[in-house]
Amino acid sequence: xxQPKTKKETEDLLELYRQMxxxxxxxxxxxxxxxxxxxxxxxxxxxxxxxxxxxxxxALEQKDYIVSTYRDHGHALARGLEPKSxxxxxxxxxxxxxxxxxxxxxxxxxxxxxxxxxxxxxxxxSLAAGIAYASKYREDGAVTLCFFGEGAANIGxxxxxxxxxAIWKLPLVMICENNHYAMGTPEYRALSVKDxxxxxxxxxxxxxxxxxxxxxxxxxxxxxxxxxxxxxxxxTLMEISTYRFRGHSMSDPAKYRTKEELDKYKQGDPxxxxxKDLLSAGWAQxxxxxxxxxxxKTVEESVDFAEKSEEPPLGWLYKHVYAENV
Amino acid sequence: MAVLTYREALNRAMTEEMEKDPNIFLMGEEVGHYExxxxxxxxxxxxxxxxxxxxxxxxxxxFAGVGIGAAMVGLRPIIEFMTWNFSLxxxxxxxxxxxxxxxxxxxxxxxxxxFRGAGGAGGRLAAQHSQxxxxxYAHIPGLKxxxxxxPADAYGLLKTSIRDNNPTIFIESEVLYGSKGxxxxxxxxxxxxxxxxxxxGTQLTIISWSRALMYVLPAAEKLAKEGISVEVLDxxxxxxxxxxxxxxxxxxxxxxxxxxxxWNVAGFGAQVAYLIQKEAFxxxxxPIERITQEDVPMPYAAxxxxxxxxxxxxxxxxxxxxxx
Ligand SMILES: Cc1ncc(C[n+]2csc(CCOP(=O)(O)OP(=O)(O)O)c2C)c(N)n1
Numbered sequence: 064x065x066q067p068k069t070k071k072e073t074e075d076l077l078e079l080y081r082q083m084x085x086x087x088x089x090x091x092x093x094x095x096x097x098x099x100x101x102x103x104x105x106x107x108x109x110x111x112x113x114x115x116x117x118x119x120x121x122a123l124e125q126k127d128y129i130v131s132t133y134r135d136h137g138h139a140l141a142r143g144l145e146p147k148s149x150x151x152x153x154x155x156x157x158x159x160x161x162x163x164x165x166x167x168x169x170x171x172x173x174x175x176x177x178x179x180x181x182x183x184x185x186x187x188x189s190l191a192a193g194i195a196y197a198s199k200y201r202e203d204g205a206v207t208l209c210f211f212g213e214g215a216a217n218i219g220x221x222x223x224x225x226x227x228x229a230i231w232k233l234p235l236v237m238i239c240e241n242n243h244y245a246m247g248t249p250e251y252r253a254l255s256v257k258d259x260x261x262x263x264x265x266x267x268x269x270x271x272x273x274x275x276x277x278x279x280x281x282x283x284x285x286x287x288x289x290x291x292x293x294x295x296x297x298x299t300l301m302e303i304s305t306y307r308f309r310g311h312s313m314s315d316p317a318k319y320r321t322k323e324e325l326d327k328y329k330q331g332d333p334x335x336x337x338x339k340d341l342l343s344a345g346w347a348q349x350x351x352x353x354x355x356x357x358x359x360k361t362v363e364e365s366v367d368f369a370e371k372s373e374e375p376p377l378g379w380l381y382k383h384v385y386a387e388n389v
Numbered sequence: 390m391a392v393l394t395y396r397e398a399l400n401r402a403m404t405e406e407m408e409k410d411p412n413i414f415l416m417g418e419e420v421g422h423y424e425x426x427x428x429x430x431x432x433x434x435x436x437x438x439x440x441x442x443x444x445x446x447x448x449x450x451x452f453a454g455v456g457i458g459a460a461m462v463g464l465r466p467i468i469e470f471m472t473w474n475f476s477l478x479x480x481x482x483x484x485x486x487x488x489x490x491x492x493x494x495x496x497x498x499x500x501x502x503x504f505r506g507a508g509g510a511g512g513r514l515a516a517q518h519s520q521x522x523x524x525x526y527a528h529i530p531g532l533k534x535x536x537x538x539x540p541a542d543a544y545g546l547l548k549t550s551i552r553d554n555n556p557t558i559f560i561e562s563e564v565l566y567g568s569k570g571x572x573x574x575x576x577x578x579x580x581x582x583x584x585x586x587x588x589x590g591t592q593l594t595i596i597s598w599s600r601a602l603m604y605v606l607p608a609a610e611k612l613a614k615e616g617i618s619v620e621v622l623d624x625x626x627x628x629x630x631x632x633x634x635x636x637x638x639x640x641x642x643x644x645x646x647x648x649x650x651x652w653n654v655a656g657f658g659a660q661v662a663y664l665i666q667k668e669a670f671x672x673x674x675x676p677i678e679r680i681t682q683e684d685v686p687m688p689y690a691a692x693x694x695x696x697x698x699x700x701x702x703x704x705x706x707x708x709x710x711x712x713x
Contacts, residue, residue, distance in 0.1 A: 130458075161497070163495075165493045169493040171494035171495075178458075178461060178498075181486070183486075186454065186482060187486075188454070189450065189455055189458065189482065190454050190461065190482075191458060192454065193454055193457055193458020194458040196458065197459040197462045198462075200464060220450050220454060223450055223451025223452075226448065227445070383491050383492045384530050384531055386491050386500075386554040386555050388553055388554050
């Protein structure tokens with residue numbers, strides 16, 4: 064893959080690069096706000112993994128669904144959720160995407176079929192199977208994409224969700240973003256296999272395994288799985304190998320890994336890769352710098368918006384505990 | 390008026406609702422081809438087909454999650470747990486996903502789902518198959534919890550639950566499935582949060598629900614013969630709770646005994662007692678009493694099992710003491 068060849072390919076990569084850069088800058092800003100005590104709770108950053116979310120989500124149509132984990136900022140931005148309302152959510156303001164009810168781990172946007180960030184490791188996998196089940200039930204042609212980490216591949220919900228998706232041939236694409244650590248536990252201490260996707264064979268479903276440093280490659284592979292699902296041929300389990308440059312969350316200094324290891328992975332930074340490809344395809348450095356400036360401005364505006372927004376009124380405490388019966 | 394068994398009443402409620410709304414489906418272990426472990430879904434597979442009456446593998450956490458996911462996008466699943474004992478495997482999904490989804494999505498994703506199945510103690514099923522979990526689920530904001538005693542209540546409340554836009558924990562009583570009762574012809578609904586006076590009385594109120602009423606009602610009958618007039622209030626709906634109904638009865642009789650099949654410590658009866666002392670303290674002529682399952686896992690031995698549960702004798706003895 065690597066270098067784009069035609070103008071169309073170059074422009075395509077440029078758009079994907081823009082999305083990845085937005086995630087990077089948004090998360091740098093959230094890290095800063097977190098350090099200043101503006102953001103509470105846990106804050107799990109996606110920095111380093113951008114090519115996976117952006118590549119995978121760009122393989123979808125609007126009618127398709129996305130189910131995410133507590134590491135959901137990147138997935139939400141890649142789906143086109145508003146940076147302003149996401150930042151306001153991190154700040155716990157009433158203008159947040161879920162009006163301050165969710166915070167970092169629980170972004171939801173019904174209009175965009177963004178079915179949530181979920182905080183229980185692996186619990187969302189069977190929810191994703193359920194959403195895919197509904198698509199099959201209604202024959203609406205939608206596919207559900209579910210992200211999870213390699214740590215989640217050890218929990219019962221993963222196995223049950225995979226078996227149910229397999230026996231009912233659900234339109235589900237399960238993407239294991241293997242960043243090699245579950246909090247401080249390296250994969251070799253927790254997984255019986257080196258490649259999570261081989262577990263697909265136990266359920267007799269399709270599998271795939273790729274490196275997740277090239278955004279267009281990710282999309283091409285995910286597309287194959289999405290199309291398979293759309294044709295009614297059932298689920299796919301993919302492992303996309305990646306790396307998080309930060310700790311598990313903002314409160315984790317990541318002392319369990321060496322600097323050498325981190326440096327090695329930083330060589331494969333998906334943003335640098337895409338940038339190099341764009342430059343060698345003839346794109347001017349100034350154009351990219353200008354793009355970065357525009358993105359920085361968008362992010363600054365979202366921080367400003369979050370800062371200035373009001374907190375939810377206290378009267379909202381009991382709002383949405385129960386849905387109305389209309 | 391038709392006389393139906395508890396299981397037939399449940400079956401009628403589900404069947405009628407599914408005939409009306411194609412978004413409703415029934416899913417669980419053995420609900421289809423086997424027609425339900427307790428035969429509650431008899432005839433439903435033949436009527437609705439495999440698309441809407443779905444047999445699952447043994448994977449409670451998985452299919453509870455599937456139901457919740459499907460509900461997120463507008464279907465209205467009924468998830469049967471073969472018994473509530475096995476719901477513990479799915480409790481993460483029920484509490485962490487179903488109960489919280491509407492709140493954490495700020496109202497974007499209501500979860501119109503019914504989790505239903507056999508609950509309660511008895512039948513010499515021993516420690517792992519003989520327990521009441523109303524108190525557990527009632528603890529969770531975002532859930533509604535129902536536990537009907539009569540076939541008519543089972544019918545009317547199940548229909549209400551299916552139409553509710555929230556996750557409902559519908560605890561049927563394993564030992565009541567074959568019990569019979571009059572169920573009015575034609576459709577009717579029973580609102581949640583409404584208790585029912587199963588017997589009028591003046592001297593003392595017994596508050597109870599579900600199969601514990603099997604002991605309470607005959608006890609009240611016998612006490613009446615001794616000249617003691619007991620009012621029996623069937624909560625039916627644990628959450629929401631009919632606070633007004635409870636207080637009205639307490640104001641009338643001034644004495645309260647709470648009888649429940651679950652354990653004493655942190656049991657739901659403690660919550661009811663708190664409510665009464667808070668809101669009707671001045672009306673009480675004696676301390677509120679409780680009779681519950683003993684503070685032990687359910688024993689297998691017939692005599693021990695019996696002695697661990699509430700009984701007619703225990704209730705009669707306690708009421709006599711309280712009336713002194
Ligand atoms: C059921 C459950 N157990 C433990 C946790 C605490 N926890 C949160 S994230 C995490 C690590 C998960 O790692 P992985 O699935 O690989 O995803 P990653 O964070 O690497 O994206 C743990 C143990 C949890 N949230 N849920």
